[in-house]
Every structure is written in structure tokens, then in C-alpha cells.
Amino acid sequence: MNLISIAALQNNYIWILDDKQGHCIIIDPGEAKPVLMALDVLRLIPSAILLTHHHLDHIGGVTKILVHYPKLRIYGPHETADQGTNHVVNHGKKFTINGREYITLALPGHTLGHLAFYSAPYLFCGDTIFSAGCGKVLEGTAEQMYYSFQQLFQFPDSTLICCAHEYTLSNLNFARSILPEDKAIEKYQQYIKVLRKKELPSVPTNLQLEKNINLFLRCHDYNLQKKLGFILPSNKLHLIFAELRLRKDRF
Numbered sequence: 001m002n003l004i005s006i007a008a009l010q011n012n013y014i015w016i017l018d019d020k021q022g023h024c025i026i027i028d029p030g031e032a033k034p035v036l037m038a039l040d041v042l043r044l045i046p047s048a049i050l051l052t053h054h055h056l057d058h059i060g061g062v063t064k065i066l067v068h069y070p071k072l073r074i075y076g077p078h079e080t081a082d083q084g085t086n087h088v089v090n091h092g093k094k095f096t097i098n099g100r101e102y103i104t105l106a107l108p109g110h111t112l113g114h115l116a117f118y119s120a121p122y123l124f125c126g127d128t129i130f131s132a133g134c135g136k137v138l139e140g141t142a143e144q145m146y147y148s149f150q151q152l153f154q155f156p157d158s159t160l161i162c163c164a165h166e167y168t169l170s171n172l173n174f175a176r177s178i179l180p181e182d183k184a185i186e187k188y189q190q191y192i193k194v195l196r197k198k199e200l201p202s203v204p205t206n207l208q209l210e211k212n213i214n215l216f217l218r219c220h221d222y223n224l225q226k227k228l229g230f231i232l233p234s235n236k237l238h239l240i241f242a243e244l245r246l247r248k249d250r251f
């Protein structure tokens with residue numbers, strides 16, 4: 001498989017997963033033009049579109065892509081049903097495209113119906129986990145988003161996290177403001193600064209790295225809890241997550 005990221009809109013990534021036999025799937029096409037151009041240049045025929053949630057910067061290109069490929073299968077949560085989705089799916093649904101199996105995972109918080117699509121090693125996770133950060137909690141609660149993040153621990157460390165925005169540097173700047181002495185975060189911030197100066201994408205990232213640099217996956221971390229000013233038992237860790245999200249919103 002070839003994974004291709006297309007920079008779109010202000011800071012979105014649209015993902016294309018190509019089966020190396022001329023067919024592909026498209027994930028969260030927020031706009032049509034760069035997708036249609038890529039399909040043309042790469043000589044790919046799309047088989048399906050996967051939609052993680054209903055926001056315009058993830059679904060805005062669907063109608064125009066359908067004009068060119070009217071028979072496309074479009075998988076998405078119920079919240080995308082009036083935006084072109086013709087295969088409404090929910091948590092735990094398995095389906096096969098071009099011989100490759102995908103499984104859906106409900107990750108509520110950013111929106112209530114937000115889904116991720118997993119096909120090893122790829123996790124297409126929309127606006128839930130970002131590299132070093134987390135999506136805004138717009139429709140759900142921070143507690144819901146915390147439990148969505150906990151689900152990510154079931155995947156292998158080698159999982160490639162294909163998120164939908166280039167927010168890595170600002171997330172790392174925030175992480176360093178909380179844990180200024182954390183060497184892993186400091187080192188990765190330096191690396192990403194260089195990468196972004198060259199306008200190179202910082203994603204996909206992988207779960208092993210994120211477990212080290214993403215504070216939203218480290219709510220159990222004693223040092224982090226101390227920095228935030230409260231030590232909590234394991235059944236209250238969603239409060240650490242909520243505090244982090246609040247501080248990021250104000251950052």
C-alpha cells in the first residue's frame with residue numbers, strides 16, 4: 001500500500017491509500033480540487049471515501065468528487081448521512097474495500113458521532129488524536145474524549161496515526177509549556193521545527209512516539225499530574241485530561 005497525504009485548505013490533510021493496483025480510498029476530502037488532481041497525476045481510481053465526522057473541512061469535497069466518480073461507496077457515521085454517505089457505519093463495523101479489511105471505532109468527543117477507521121497499520125482518526133495533541137471537545141465532554149483516547153492503547157505501537165491536521169508544532173509548544181524539562185518533547189520539538197521550516201508534513205505519526213510526547217496519552221504520568229497540581233487515582237484520570245484540554249484551549 002502507498003499512503004499519500006494531500007495538504008488542503010488551511011492546515012488539513014486528506015489521506016489517500018493506494019492499493020498499488022490502480023485503486024485507492026480517500027479519507028476526509030475537505031475539498032475536491034487537490035484530490036482530483038492527485039488522482040489524475042497518480043492515475044488512481046477511487047473505490048470509496050471514508051468520512052470520520054461531519055465537519056465541512058472533512059466532507060466539503062464529497063459532492064464534487066461524486067460528479068467525477070458517481071458510483072463511489074461512502075462510509076461514515078450517521079452524522080454524515082445527509083452529506084453523501086451511502087454506507088452509514090457505527091462502532092465495530094467491519095468492511096472490505098479492494099481486498100483490505102477496515103474496522104470502525106467510535107471515538108466521541110470532538111463530535112458525538114466521530115469514527116476512526118483502522119486497517120493495520122493505519123488508523124485514520126480525523127480530529128481526535130493529533131501528533132502531540134488532541135482535537136477540540138466541541139460536542140461531547142472531556143471525559144468522553146479521555147475514554148476515546150484510552151481506546152488507542154489497544155493498538156500496536158507501530159500503528160500509523162493518520163490525523164487530519166498539521167498542528168504538531170503548536171501542540172509541542174503547549175506540551176513544553178507544561179513539562180519544560182521533558183527531554184523527549186524538547187528533542188521532538190527541535191526536529192519538528194526543522195521539518196516544518198522545510199514545509200514537510202509531520203504526520204503520519206506512530207503510537208509509540210505519541211505515548212512519549214502526547215500529554216493527552218500520559219494522564220497516568222505522576223510528573224504530569226504534579227505539574228498540573230493534583231494527583232488522582234486511576235479512576236479519575238479523565239480530570240487530568242480535562243485540565244489539559246482546558247489549558248490548551250487558553251494557550
Ligand SMILES: [Zn+2]
Binds near residue numbers: 053055110127
Ligand atoms: Zn472537526
